[in-house]
Amino acid sequence: MASQTAVQCVAATSRRIGLFVVSLLSGITAPISAQQGDYVTGDVSDGGAIVGQVTFTGTASTPRRLAITIDTVVCAREPQFAEDLLVGGGGGLQNVVVWISDIREGKAWEPRHSPAALAQNGCRFVPHVLIVPVGEQFEVWNNDGILHNVHTRGTENRPVNKAQPGFLRSVRIRLAHAEIVHVECDAHNWMSGWIAVAAHPYYVITDQDGNYRLDDVPPGTYTLQFWHERLGTETQQVTVTAGGEAQVQARFASR
Amino acid sequence: MGTPRISVLVAAVALCVVAEAAAQYAPDGNLTSRADLVRAGRRLYLRRCVFCHGSSGRGDGPVARYVFPRPRDLTLGVFKIHSTPTGGLPTDQDLFNTLSRGLPGTTMPAWSNLSEQQRWALVAYIETFAAAFRTDGRLVPIAIGTPKPPLPESVLAGRRLYIEAECWKCHGMLGKGDGPSAPTLEDDWGYPIVPADLRISRNWRGGNRPVDIYRSIAVGIGGTPMPSWADALTSDQIWDMTNYLLSIIQQ
Numbered sequence A: 001m002a003s004q005t006a007v008q009c010v011a012a013t014s015r016r017i018g019l020f021v022v023s024l025l026s027g028i029t030a031p032i033s034a035q036q037g038d039y040v041t042g043d044v045s046d047g048g049a050i051v052g053q054v055t056f057t058g059t060a061s062t063p064r065r066l067a068i069t070i071d072t073v074v075c076a077r078e079p080q081f082a083e084d085l086l087v088g089g090g091g092g093l094q095n096v097v098v099w100i101s102d103i104r105e106g107k108a109w110e111p112r113h114s115p116a117a118l119a120q121n122g123c124r125f126v127p128h129v130l131i132v133p134v135g136e137q138f139e140v141w142n143n144d145g146i147l148h149n150v151h152t153r154g155t156e157n158r159p160v161n162k163a164q165p166g167f168l169r170s171v172r173i174r175l176a177h178a179e180i181v182h183v184e185c186d187a188h189n190w191m192s193g194w195i196a197v198a199a200h201p202y203y204v205i206t207d208q209d210g211n212y213r214l215d216d217v218p219p220g221t222y223t224l225q226f227w228h229e230r231l232g233t234e235t236q237q238v239t240v241t242a243g244g245e246a247q248v249q250a251r252f253a254s255r
Numbered sequence B: 001m002g003t004p005r006i007s008v009l010v011a012a013v014a015l016c017v018v019a020e021a022a023a024q025y026a027p028d029g030n031l032t033s034r035a036d037l038v039r040a041g042r043r044l045y046l047r048r049c050v051f052c053h054g055s056s057g058r059g060d061g062p063v064a065r066y067v068f069p070r071p072r073d074l075t076l077g078v079f080k081i082h083s084t085p086t087g088g089l090p091t092d093q094d095l096f097n098t099l100s101r102g103l104p105g106t107t108m109p110a111w112s113n114l115s116e117q118q119r120w121a122l123v124a125y126i127e128t129f130a131a132a133f134r135t136d137g138r139l140v141p142i143a144i145g146t147p148k149p150p151l152p153e154s155v156l157a158g159r160r161l162y163i164e165a166e167c168w169k170c171h172g173m174l175g176k177g178d179g180p181s182a183p184t185l186e187d188d189w190g191y192p193i194v195p196a197d198l199r200i201s202r203n204w205r206g207g208n209r210p211v212d213i214y215r216s217i218a219v220g221i222g223g224t225p226m227p228s229w230a231d232a233l234t235s236d237q238i239w240d241m242t243n244y245l246l247s248i249i250q251q
Ligand SMILES: [Cu+2]
Pocket: A120, A123, A147, A148, A149, A185, A186, A187, A188, A191
């Protein structure tokens, strides 16, 4: 009796496992987590600035052309290119998030009239990298009139995944932990953007030529972090003096 | 093809031996504190769950690599079944329900043969794996309300929505799971995933009662491309959609 059950069990279980045998290899890119502490805001009257350029030292090939396979009428109106490595004038590296990781006290966020917003436009996330204050709602717009979905992936934040059909112009999302989070649309697998959930206002994104500037930094010595979606992170020390302008350049090599 | 077959057999034998041994396990006495519960849960986990979920909960037990979808990595705090809004952790009750029912269509068994107390102990222990259970606030389950009668108008409205809201983009026009976006879908653990076949509801992870279907549409299936529709559809529309799905289910 017992052995018969055992035989049945083995048969049933192996059938079940057999059905599911697939060996798959793939890794999850784990976005790094920004330091999150108790940040105190106040007036910064004697602040200095941190300015610089982030450059790419490798040879950048021209951005990869994306294969648009579905919703071509809306998504392939013009050729689309990968935005994961954009190198501009003088090797300047665009879309690097630069922030002070160990600042405890400083300016308040500038008041805004409307929440930070990420648009889905021609089946791309615009801007490619967006800074959002931690714990604050931000909007995602659908300008395309077709289904997208907004799917965030971080390590500190639980994944959020909201459907945004063509008739839903705007959805709101709130992320409670400071870290850089990947945003994807599962419906269009090439759509990729990033949200820097910022613990304080000293976050900036490098422009087309890799330049950045952080203003109103209280005098002191800080750790400056540089993050690029493909090239990883760099760290530098910087000392800011009252009314001064500290120059900090960063370099990323190809990986 | 020979080796995988043998491996499957070995895995199956291992699982059954485990199940046999576990059957002799006597339930605990009265558990008073959370710490007691966690301890009891740990003992049960080591007997019943390690083979798939691994001793550290990473979903890397000895049979994990023969199993698709893979056993959950319990340390990441990402769960498919939750009654809370998207981005929320499951409630204790959600985890209890998942253990009681299993995850249909996968190798995750139903643990209804364990006593309720044993299942609660497992819930307490599982929650020690992911830091999120300590650092994140727990969200409140969404309101589900009472099902709308599956009258023809409701079914028809649901059918229209299925097209307009583009469920078909993943699930396909006939619900077979073969929409244009289906081939490229991936879950949050990095594995390819197929959209559910909407005609075969016995394989749905979150159950196929009207309230289960409503919940799965409203909050989505955590960690997968199946999104939450709570912001996109009204409660009335989600019931219409539920009624439409109930009308196309074949088994
Ligand atoms: Cu999209």
